Amino acid sequence: MILAAVLAAIIVTMGLALVRAGKGPTVFDRILALNMFGTKTVLLIAVIGFITGRPDFLDLGLVYALINFIGVIAVLRFSKYGDFADPDREKAS
Amino acid sequence: MTALLLTLLCATAVAVLRMRGLFAAVMLMGIFSFLGAGWMLLLDAPDVALTEAAVGAGISTILALATLALTTRKAKRPVRPSALPLAVVTITGAALLYGTLDMPRFGDPEAPASNYPQPSYVERTDHDIHIPNVVTAVLGSYRGYDTLGETVVIFTAGIAVLVLLRGSRKRRPAADGGEDAA
Numbered sequence: 001m002i003l004a005a006v007l008a009a010i011i012v013t014m015g016l017a018l019v020r021a022g023k024g025p026t027v028f029d030r031i032l033a034l035n036m037f038g039t040k041t042v043l044l045i046a047v048i049g050f051i052t053g054r055p056d057f058l059d060l061g062l063v064y065a066l067i068n069f070i071g072v073i074a075v076l077r078f079s080k081y082g083d084f085a086d087p088d089r090e091k092a093s
Numbered sequence: 094m095t096a097l098l099l100t101l102l103c104a105t106a107v108a109v110l111r112m113r114g115l116f117a118a119v120m121l122m123g124i125f126s127f128l129g130a131g132w133m134l135l136l137d138a139p140d141v142a143l144t145e146a147a148v149g150a151g152i153s154t155i156l157a158l159a160t161l162a163l164t165t166r167k168a169k170r171p172v173r174p175s176a177l178p179l180a181v182v183t184i185t186g187a188a189l190l191y192g193t194l195d196m197p198r199f200g201d202p203e204a205p206a207s208n209y210p211q212p213s214y215v216e217r218t219d220h221d222i223h224i225p226n227v228v229t230a231v232l233g234s235y236r237g238y239d240t241l242g243e244t245v246v247i248f249t250a251g252i253a254v255l256v257l258l259r260g261s262r263k264r265r266p267a268a269d270g271g272e273d274a275a
Contacts, residue, residue: 011097014128018101021120022108030120038150041127045134048094060139064130067151071123078158079116 003051010047014040027079031072038068098132113168119157126150136199140228152251159258 014037021033045061105125112118126149133142197204214235215227222230232240 007094011101014101015104018105018108018121018124021117021124022112024114024117027116030117034120034123037124037127041131041146044131048135057134057139060134060143063143064127064146064150067146071151071154074155075120075158078162 003047007044007047007051010040010044014044031075031079034075035068035072038064038071042068095132095135098128098135102128102132113170115161115166115168116158118168119154119161122157123150123154126153139226140232156254156258163258 017033017037017040021030021037024030042061042064045057045064046055049055049057049061102125105121105128109118109121109125112121126145129149130142130146133139133145197206201207214231218227218230219225222234224230
């Protein structure tokens with residue numbers, strides 16, 4: 001019962017994050033929406049794993065969390081430098 | 094549950110289509126990938142879900158952003174209404190839907206997919222490979238060379254894309270980024 005409520009809450013939050021990613025208006029709203037959506041996916045995997053009685057998919061959730069983290073760092077670098085280049089090396093050349 | 098995720102997937106796809114700011118579209122594509130990965134996990138395909146998350150949400154997002162750095166951040170408005178492409182897409186989609194009518198039901202034990210690679214793999218995996226997941230055992234060991242070939246292909250493609258992106262950056266200095274064009 002509690003797990004079902006959590007599942008519903010996660011789905012609603014996913015929808016809200018989706019709306020925020022679509023509406024914007026600033027680039028940081030969208031990045032945060034993407035990051036939050038990744039986190040919600042991890043939670044969704046965990047909850048579904050416990051609802052179906054197979055928590056072995058938790059490993060997958062951990063991988064998603066790592067991918068999400070690296071992806072957000074890459075996106076933030078891009079939005080700051082407009083490029084993925086190392087700023088120090090760019091200055092030196 | 095599956096229907097909910099699919100509804101969110103459709104909403105994301107429509108949002109991507111209607112988006113003119115390309116940065117926002119890339120973000121939404123990342124969300125689309127996460128949703129797709131969650132859906133595949135629900136269908137009991139954790140290996141496909143893992144690949145979808147790594148490639149779709151991770152590498153594709155970064156590649157698309159790198160492309161945006163080289164080109165522009167805003168899509169051009171289509172010049173004329175596109176009736177013919179819509180018709181082609183609709184007909185293709187209808188044909189694909191028609192094709193799924195012949196498919197066995199999801200999880201059908203009589204389906205060819207459940208019977209064709211010998212069911213004895215399921216029994217032998219634990220003894221042969223010593224890991225609990227049969228799909229991983231087939232991919233990583235029984236068909237190890239096949240998987241190695243696939244990995245080589247993907248690795249080569251990745252190197253080629255990196256070389257292309259780097260090469261064009263040397264010729265043209267990077268444009269200033271920072272503010273969202275949407």
